[in-house]
Amino acid sequence: MINRLVLWNIDLTLVDVSIVTREAYAEAFREVTGRPLVKLTPPNGRPDSEIVFEMIALNGIVPDDDHLPRFLHALARSFGARRERLARDGRMMAGAREALRAVAELDGTAQSVLTGTIRSNAVHKLAAFGLDGYVDFEIGGYGEEVYPKATLLQVAQGRAGRRHGVVFDGGNTVLIGDSARDVQAARIAGVAMIGVASGRSLPAELREAGADLVLPDLGDPSRVAAAVVALTSPARATGHGSA
Template sequence: MTDVLVLWDIDRTLMYVGQIDRAVYRAAFRQLTGREATQLPARGTGRTVPLAVRELLATNGVDHHDIEPLAEQMVSLLPHLLTERLQELRDEGQLMDGATEALQAVRASERLLPTVVTGNLQPSAEIKLRAFDLDQYVDVSVGGFSSDDAHRPALVGIAQGRAAARYGGTFDRSNTVIVGDSLEDVRTGIEGGAAVIAVASGTTPRDDLARAGADRVLDSLVHADELLDAIADLTVTRSSKG
C-alpha cells in the first residue's frame, strides 16, 4: 500500500554532472547551426530543457522565425548526444552526499512511492539515473518530465495522475512531496500542488530556499532518517488506499 508520492529532482539533488550538460548544449547548437554558441543557459536554476533551449537559441542570435523549428530539433537531439557521453557521465559525474542511501530509504518504505519530477527530458533523465544505477530506486513510468510540459509546476499534476492510474487512489498536495535543491523546485511544489523538502546541495543557500516557501530545508541527504521524518510530517497517510 502506497500512501505518499515522493517526487525527486535529479540535478544537484541526486547527482552533479559538471560541464556535461553544457557540452551537450554546445554540441547540439553547433550541429544544428554550424557555429559555436557564445552564451549558454544559466546553471543550477532548475529551468526545463525546452525553455533553456529556446533561451540558448535566442541569446545566440538565431532569427526568431527559426527558433521554434530549431528548438524542436534540438530537444530531439539532446538525449542522443547525452547517450554518447554515458561513460563520461560515469567518470566525471558524482553522486550528491547521501543520495543513494536516501533513495534506498524511501524505496524501502511500503507507504512511499518514489518517482521523479525534473526539468530534464525523460530520455535524458533515464540516462542520468542509469549512469549512476539510481533507476532501481524510482518508478520513472509515473514521473513528470519537461518532455511532458515545459511549465515545470504542471509536472506535479502529470506525475500525480500517472501514479493514481497505475497504483490507484488519489494524489494531491496532502500526500505528495518534492525533494529538490533549487528555487524552481520550490515554485514547482507551491504552484503544482506538493509539499517541498529543499536540500541545500545546489547553488541556492538554505535561507533563500526557506524564504521562497520550502516547507523543510535540509543541509544534505546524508541523514536519511531526517528526510523520512520530514516526509511523514508534511503528508497525510490514507489507509483506505489500496
Template sequence: MSRLRLVIFDVDGTLIDSQTHIIGAMRRAFDSAGRICPDDERIRSIVGLSLPEAMAELDPDCDPHALAEAYRASFVAVREAGQEDVLSPLYPGARAALDLLSQDAACLLGVATGKSRRGLTRVFEAHSLGDYFITSQVADDHPSKPHPSMIEAALRETGAAPEDTVIVGDTSFDMDMGRAAGVRRIGVSWGYHPAERLRGAGAEHVLPGFGDLAAALDEIWSER
C-alpha cells in the same frame, strides 16, 4: 494501517551532479548554432526547465526548438566521449537515502524531471536507479516546470494525497511546482539554485546534505 506517502525527486542537481555534462553540452550547442553561449552561472540558473523554455530564457532571440535540438545532439556527443556515471555522478548520500526510504512499505518514491524519457532511462541505467521509483514524470509528457502537471500525474498514478506528498528539488522551479500542486516542499543546497532562492520559492526545509532528508521528512509527516 499507515497512510501512503510519496516522495518525488528532481534529478539534475538533486540526485545527480550533471553540471559538467550540461555546461559542456550547452557550449557545444551554442557554438554549433553560431550563438554566443551564456556564462556558467546563467546556464546553471535554467537547469530544471524543459529545453525549449530553457533556451528561450538563455537566448531570447534564438529559435528555441532549433537550439534545443542542437543541445540534444551535443549532449549525446559529450556523453559518448565519456561515461554517464563519471560525467553525472550521484551526489554523496543519494543512494543511501533512497535505500532508507525504500525500506518503508508506506513510502513510495517518484521522479519529476526536465529530462526526456530517453535521458532519464540512461541515468537510471548508469546508476541502477530504476527499481527505486514507482512513478517517473519527464519533459516529453508535460509542460515545463513550474507547471504542476508532473506532480499531478504522479499523484494519479500512485493514489497519494497532496498533503502526503513531498517534492525534493534544488531549484525554485521545483518549489513553485510543488506549491502549485499543493504538496510539501524540501530544497537541497547542493544543486543549481542558492538556499535563499529556494526559501523564497516556498521551500519548507533546505537540506545541507542527504543525511538530513529523513529527519526533514519525519518532521513533515508528523504535522499531518
C-alpha cells in the same frame, strides 16, 4: 498499497553531471544551428525546453517551429553518446543513494522524478550511479514536456494516480529539490517541499521561497525519510489502479 508519492529533482539534488551536460548542449546547438554555442543559459532549475528557447535567443538565432524538437532530439543523442563518462566526470551527491533507499523502504511509497531534464537523459543520469532502480520513470515529469514545473508536478501526480489507483494531491505528495524554483513549483501545486541546500540556492533562499523543511544535504537518510512521513497522509483509493 501505494498511498504516498515522492518526486525528486535530479541535478544538484541527486547527481551533478554538469560538465557532460554542457558538452552535450554545445554539440546539439552546433548540429541544429550550424553555429558554435557562445552563451549557455544557466539552468537554475528550469526545464530543457525553456533553456533551449532562451539559449537560441541569446546566441542570436531567430527561433522557428522545429528548433525545439530538433534540439531535444539532438540533445538526447549527444548526451547518450557520453553516458559512459557520467560517473567518471560527474558525481553522486552526498547521501543520495542512502536517502533514496530510505524513502523506498517506507510503506506505501512510490518514488519518481520531477526534472527539467528530458526523460532519456534523466534515465542516463541516474543509471550511471546505480540510482535508477529506486524510481519509477513512468510516473515522472520531464523537460521535453512544455509545462510550467508546477503543472508538470500535477501531470506526474495524475500519472501516478492512474498507475496506482489512488488520488495524489497536496496531502500525500512531497517534492525534494535544491532550487528555489522547485520550492515555488511545490507551493503553486500545493504539495509539501523538502529543500536540499546542495545546489545553487542558499538555505535562506529555500526557506524564503516556502520550503517546509530545509536540509544541508541528503547525508542523514533517516531524517529525509522521517520528513517525508511527517509531511504526508495516506492517499484515497480510486479503484482504477494498474500497478
